[in-house]
Amino acid sequence: MAMKVREPLISELSAPGRRGVRFPESDVPASPMPKDLLRADLPLPEVSEVDVVRHYTRLSHFNHAVDINFYPLGSCTMKYNPKINEAVSRLPGFAHLHPLQPEETAQGALRLMYELQEALQEITGFAACSLQPAAGAHGELTGVHMIWAYHQDRGDTQRNKILVPDSAHGTNPASSAMSGFWVVEIPSDERGNIDLAALKAECDDTVAGLMLTNPNTLGLFEEHLLEVIETVHAAGGLVYGDGANLNALLGIARPGELGFDVMHLNLHKTFATPHGGGGPGSGPVVCAPHLADFLPGPVVVVKEEATDDLPPLYGFRMPPKSIGRVKSFHGHFGVMVKAFAYIMMLGAGGLRQVAEDAVLNANYLRVRLQDAYHIPYNRICMHEFVAEGRWKDAPDVHALDIAKRLMDFGFHPPTNYFPLIVHEALMIEPTETESKETLDAFAEAMLQIAGEAHTNPEVLHSAPHATPFGRVDEVKAAKELILTWE
């Protein structure tokens, strides 16, 4: 069967001699070119500007996005991204600033970074912050390295394992392993909390730390949180907080006060910076005083206090026992500007309202769905909850079918198959930026689908129907491995 092509590749639009953009002629006398070092051929497309713009605009129509409709993708906090944030991050005074410019020429940017560090510390109850990590997983790697360096610094070098609950995101064990630790998985108990007995059994003098997501990936606040943290501390370990779910805690509780030692934040979740189709994120790390010296750097500090006529002078400083850099330059500054604008607009009251509405929306959806979908740990949840996408009396319907069918109603599906401790998981996170009308429409669609699962499962198996593309053959992709247009 001939393949139908909805939109050619940009290379297929190419015609010899076409140009999208031209540059000025050289205004300097010519120098000879290094003939032996030149490339013979540059196989890039040749297209005009209108070809490029139409091509990528048409492609954009094949995407679902927060700007189009509801995107209840659990764990990802797909909240609305305010447009002013985009505008301010593109201000020429930010966009054209070179990262290695002398500090005195970058005082505006440095002040923004300093104040963002301070605001994030205040919101989370920690003593210090580095804005350098590029994303959540990068923050995890940073935090776990800091834990390693802390123990090394104390001569406590036999600590070689990190405990990770079985409900954790895959990045947690992966980050721990990258830092050279053994990963020990701790089971969850029947209420969805970390199993205290299992935790205690592993808390010996080889434990470097515990990575804990709170609220956890079931959307539940750990019911024995303080005891869990105390247990790890009593064994000499540190507690890492995966901040992916901070949206539920803004103005509600401060992880630093709860006893976490170090934590990353996802500006691209909690602080409304867009996900960009997979990035860029930004994963600042905040920590308690005993870890501050280990932060990656440089971090922004006040180098000279303000005087009567002069503002403070901001500059970079490497923390004294820093684990080192985790990337080039200073982190995703363009993303920081967006998060900073967001915090400025919300203030303390607005942030708390975010958490309250996020939790309210999640609980409302949970009760609207609980009669039609089995919710394994069904109690008051935080910002998200996990339902099962399966029924005993509709044995060949899977979470995946429900996900694909939801697309026909114009909704992005929930997260599938995560957390791993729930069978056929559908992880639903509405966020605070959705109206009751949207939640009701989504609930109606979910209820209709639950009905169809029993009366007309075929419509689920063959879904989606109303999208520009139908189900995609993943097996063929992995078998044929066509990874470029060559």
Added chain:
Amino acid sequence: MFSPLTQADRKAMLEAIGVARVSDLFAAVPEAYRYPPLRLPPPLTEMEVAEELQALSEDNETARDLVSFLGAGAYNHYIPAAVDAILSRGEYYTAYTPYQPEISQGTLQALFEYQSMVCALTGMEVANASHYDGATAVAEAAIMAYHVFRGKRPKVVLSPSLHPHYRETTRTYTQGSPIVFAGDDLPPAAPPEALLDEVDDQTALVMVQYPDFFGRVYDFTALAEEVHARGALFGVAVNPLALGLLKPPGEMGADIVTGEGQPLGIPLSFGGPYVGLFATRKKYVRKMAGRLVGQTVDNRGQRAYVLTLSAREQHIRRERATSNICSNQGLMTLAVAVYLSLLGKEGLRQVAELNYQKAHYAARKLAALPGYELAFPETPFFNEFALRCPGPADEIAAHLLEHDVIPGYPLGEAYGEAFRDVLLVAVTEMNPREEIDLLAEMLGEVH
């Protein structure tokens, strides 16, 4: 503030849930810690935020307000307007990672095109859907090479002329792992062949930069051959804009090519977000970290794209994954794809040539000034060169800044006393001849 719920909605929803107050939803939070007061400035309206951030942005003097020859890993280039027009589309920038291919074909096809163009540029066979930046891509290359040899070759040789941030980042990444490093304690300007002294049967990877941190361009073909003869992989970190002109590392025998993608349509933005390019040979694809898009079909017979080989990744393989990376630089890969499409074969060559010509004009002029000389007069360069000055480069730079000129990046901080007087000067298409002449004039006045 960005929540559309009305008080009436909230009341109805609480009733449906069966609780009296919102605070009842937070009963699981230990009471002593509940509702901490946050000392943050009072909230501002959008209009006020726009004004405040405008003012803050104007407290900076940017590479475009000043006359700037600063490079050292991030470059001031022209970005055609169409790049940001596409990046500003909510369909792209407010989407998540394309886990649901049926409603993400826009992102997926754009990524496939990005991968294809990265391969075209570097001369490699496969490219992933990005790392965070040029530094983390090198770190991932080191880890990948270690795993290619199943840990039997723990040594990674880093060229001393690899960007200092790339080397530092790679070391940070591998703290606590068995990987050991060699090479970058050689004299900073050692020629590439000098690295061979460090290459033995314990070596997994030799990593160089092209053009290197000092701007120099070497043909690594012979070096790559010798590295291969000793059983190790050969990696090259590139400035991809230079590849508009220069022989691609794939032709020189590279096994891994990484790069900082910023020069390809991404604003300086005080250091990020940028994008880490990563390409390799097809035989190593299963050892490569990061997301990867492959071509397939949908159930209607349409050509389609999907994330593939995800069994390498953390969400499937957890602690045995090739890397922990999850979110990458999605939107920045779109910038690169749009930029490369707009410029195309001819445009990229033209802009690369402009960079080359202007930098060579500047080098000739500056080296002719009394007391100044090129630090590496015999070695070809692209758009950046090391200039030995008649005094400490940081002092000269501080002096010129008083006249709104940033003459380059003083190398003393990164490379110590021997480079105290050396300035790394980058010249791009954004520097008209008058600026170069002005730089020469001002440097000439220093002594």
